[in-house]
Each structure stands twice: as structure tokens, then as C-alpha cells.
Amino acid sequence: MDCLIAMKIDHEENSLYNQQILQYIHRAAEKGLYDIRGLGAKRKVPSFDDLVFLTASSSRYPLEGYREKCLTQTLLGTRHAKKPVSLKIPITIAGMSFGSLSANVKEAIGRAATKIGTSTTTGDGGMTPEERASSKTLVYQCLPSRYGFNPDDMRQADAIEIVLGQGAKPGGGGMLLGLKVSPRVAKMRTLPEGIDQRSACRHPDWVGPDDLTIKINELREITDWQIPIYVKLGATRVTDDVKLAVKAGADVIVLDGMQGGTAATQQVFIEHAGIPTLPALRQAIEALDEMNVLGEVQLIISGGIRTGADVAKALAMGADAVSIGQAVLMALGCNSEFYFDGQQTINVEEEYRKLGTAPGYCHHCETGLCPVGVTTQLPDLEKRLQPDWGERRLRNYLQTLNMELTTLARACGKSNVHHLEREDLVALTVESAAMAKVPLAGTDWIPGAKEV
């Protein structure tokens, strides 16, 4: 009996120093260096999964799913630009750099987005001819590093996105470790090949919102006020940041919650900085409302958007569009146990094992050794993702999201996905009810809401 009690005590996990923390401490003690990895936060936070729709019944009338149209057309950048961005669906592709991704992947993304009628976005490292040629609507990022940034590419763009922050690392700059700084990447970024490249987190030519106003105007002047200027924010002090971006003259706010991904940054950033997408979205909408620019300044929300339900909930909360990054890579095979070589599927579980991981758990984009050829610059690996196959996969995925979105919208009685509203939603948890400011299901209680 004494022996059995002793055995149980021996295996009792310490909640403070659990296996994960012990592994972290042991690793830090061995390496003297923090962990750098890709993708986004793995911790569970309140999300769109905690909301459900109150679809139609007797008090609301649904649209006939197979007969009645539900519009998805989306217009972005109507505030100042002569040529706003017009998309067939409200699901855009987030900025991901050539460097973190291969040229094949960028091409596949561009082709799929063009076929489905949405926009793609460049990333740190500039615009490649492949992505310009393959993307009908391309957003050109203006990042702190300014790698490859030039007026000729800017004038070829359909919108400009000034990046102030990213959900995975708000307040921090990215990293591109040496194996991914290939000759082509190095040339585009004006850097020596193979160095561990650090991206700046502050823009080199302006500081603060007053300067940003002038910077936005400079970009407008250079592009003759033709194309919209987006401002991308990592979600932290959302209310103030959104208001300042609006005051600075942004046409579109892109807000990236903490579940947003990255090619590589410090784990401590990914898991411990920024706020989840759900409360960030609500705060942003309230800020736009307080500035009286709802409908004039559009909002794109990103950070953990995976399904058509996520898109529908984001739109119901008030977003004009969503942006997806990690899920795009997953549609292209990220974390899959196989890749397709044009004729057959090839199992690569052994290669995941060499990275110390397995399909479904991999976040080693930073290594450049992606077993399925998505986040790599190595020619042998890059070949594993062929643009034709990638285009088809991503197109299917985007189409599925859009079908799910319209299915839910019709069921809520909406003939346009942009007519979804917060009143269509309830929350399943007290936390999500408080963050989204929608009632807890089965009640009319919104925790923290002021009584009218």
C-alpha cells in the first residue's frame, strides 16, 4: 500500500514546472538562446470557435440555399484612392515574403487568387516577377526593412500596405536564417548570401503617427493618388492604434491578431505578445465607429482565420474582409505527411522526424528544410511544390471557405455576406462574450457591457 502511494506521488506533475516548462528550461540552459520558430501561437485563446450563429427560424427568414444568390463582392480602399480594390470574395491572401516562401509557392498563390478573384500580398523582400505576373490584384508591402522596395514595383501594385506590425510579433522584426538567404533572396534584399538576416521593426524614414500621415501622402503622391494605402497593425493597443492609423489617412486597416503566423521569430513573441483576434476585431470596429468612418475606412482582419465559419463570424463582427496566411500554406501541404510529385504522393514523415517533429506538429519554417517544399529556398525541396498542383489545392480551399460563408449568410437571411451582423451571433463562453461583446448563448448578458 505504501509502495502504491509512493508511486502516485512520484508521477504527480507540477503545474508550474510542467513537462513543457521543464523542456524549455533544459533547452535554455543547454543553448543559451531563445527558441526561434515559424507559424503562430499554439496556446488556446478565446476565438471564433467560441461563437455560434443564430440562423433564421420563425423570427428571421432564410434564403433558399440552392436558388437565391448571396453576394460576396468586396470593395476596399474607397476613402481616397481613384482605383479601389474590387474583389469577388472577402477572403484575401496575407503578406508572405519571397524568401520565407519559394518562388513556386508565390506563383501558386497568385494563380489561385486570380482564378478565385481575390488579392495576394508581397512580403519582406519585395515583389517577384512571378507573383506580379500571376496575381491579378497584388498588394505591395512597405515594411521597415524596405528590402527590394522601389517605385517601379510600387507603381505596378494595386494597393500599398504599410506594415507597422504583425500579430505574431507586434513590436518585433522578422528573421530569415542563413539557409534561406539564397543567392536570389540575397540579391533582392541587397544582403550577403547565407547570413542570418534580421529585419528592422521600425521604419527607417518616419516615427510616430504624425510622420505616418506625411509618409502616406508621399506614397499617394508617388502613385498619383491612384491606389489605396492599407496600414497593417499587430493587435496590441487596438483602439488607439486604429484611431491613429485612420487619422493618418489610411484607406484600409489590416489588423492581425496574436494567432497570426510568421516565417520565423522568437517563440516568446509568438506566445506572449499581442491580443487574440476576437477582441481585437471588436475593438477595431468600435474605434472606427467612434471615428465615424465605418464603411469609409475598410477593415481586414487576420490571425487564425481557417474556415468559412471563421470568415462569416469575422464579417458578422464588422470586418469587411479577412486575410489568411498560415491556412494558405496548409492548403498547399504544410504539415501534411506527403507531397505530390506530379504522378504520385511521396511520404516524407522521415524528414519531419529529422527536424525533430512530425506531420501535424511542425513549425520549423525557420530552417528552410520544409519537407513538403513550401517554406524553403533549397532547389530540391522547392520542386516538391509545383505551381499547378498548388494552384488547384488553394483554389479548392478558397472556394470551400466562400461556399461555407455564403451558406451561413443565407441561413441568416442575408443576400449579401456583408449584411451579416453582430446580432446574428452569440457566445458559448463568458470570456468570448466579454471579448466579442455579444450575449452569452441563452441569455441577454454581455459581460462588461454598459447598461443603456
Add this chain to the structure above:
Amino acid sequence: MERVDLNQMSVRQLNHYLHHELPKKGVNQLEIANPNGFHNIAVGLDIPVKIDIRGHAGYFLGGMNKQAKLIVHGNVGWSVAENIMSGQVWVKGFASQCAGASGHGGLLFIEGSSSSRCGISMKGCDIVVGEDVGHMSAFMAQAGHLVICGNAGAGLGDSIYEAIIYIRGKIHSLGSDAQEEPMRQEDYEKVKNLLNQTDINYSPKEFKRIASARKLYQWNTDANQEY
């Protein structure tokens, strides 16, 4: 010489004129009167024209310039010639912060002093400063040359990559990974060549060379505060 007056037109009208109407007219010399410290004057040009700006200008003068030669007969605000691609921007007076930020090519010449972060993130342009530069100049400078005829503030060349700094005066302090190196024959020639493009007559022999020690090129855990 063609003349436009910013008391008579807006900066937006001016830039539209410079982008679209000037190239059609074949004008190769222009004067801008009354810049009045306005921001974003003559940004995004891509035409071989010489433009004299008669007075002080605000932020981003000559931003992203290609081909044009801009001469400012006065002082300029932040980020003059930011992201310059080619051509020349010549400031007769002083420049505020971030002069020549992320410039890819061309020449920026400031006769007076330039404030902090001069040449930040420069990517291949050349910058000549007739007098002093402020702190953190050439921060993360990737390529090109920064010639400083006077003194430099703290943190000169912090986290510098392959850009080269030539300095004639005193350095308050060098930034992380920047080091003084012996001048080579090609350095003397480079300084001489760049000064010849200005109206400065110092001897290249008076300059020191500052470049990257390249100790931060690969992740270095013993330099954890230097990143």
C-alpha cells in the same frame, strides 16, 4: 528656364505636373519657387531634369528619386531623398533626420550637417555630408558609401552590413559590429571620386574607413545585447 510657384499651386498639382506633363514638354531645367517647407516636394520623379528648389523644404523631398537632379537652396526636413534610386539630390543647407534612408542608388549631397540616422538602411546609394552627422548614422546600412566630412554622433554604423563609411572628423562612438579599418587604395579613389561630384575639396588622406566587423552576420549567443 521653366518656373513653377508653390504659392500658386499645391504640392499635389506640382507632383502631377512633374510626373505627367513635364516629360511631354521636353523641359530639362526647372525652378520651384516658394517651397515654404512643404512636405513631399518632387517625389517619385523618373526623368532626367535639373530642378532648383528656391527655399526650405519639409519631409521626404525627392523621395524615391530616379534620374532627376534636385538642388535645394535651403534646408530640408526628415528623410530627404528616402529610397533614392538614381540621380542626385543636393542640399545647400542642413538636413534633418534619416537623410537618404534606404537609398538604393544615386547621390545625396548635404553641404551642411545632417541629423541622426543619416543613411539608415542605405542599400547602395552614396551620401556625402559636408559637416557633421547625428547619432546612429548608417544604422543597418547594407550597401553604398557614406562620406562624413565632419564629426559623427554616438553609435556610428551600428549593425552595419556591407556599406562603407568614410569619416574625416571625430567619432563619438561606434555602434555594434562597426570597426575602423585601414584605408586602401580603392577607398582613397572612392572618396576622391565622390568629393569630385560635390564642391568639397578635402584630401582623401584625411578620412578614416569604418566597415562591418561581420561578427553579427551569424547568430551569436555571446552578443545577445547587440542584436
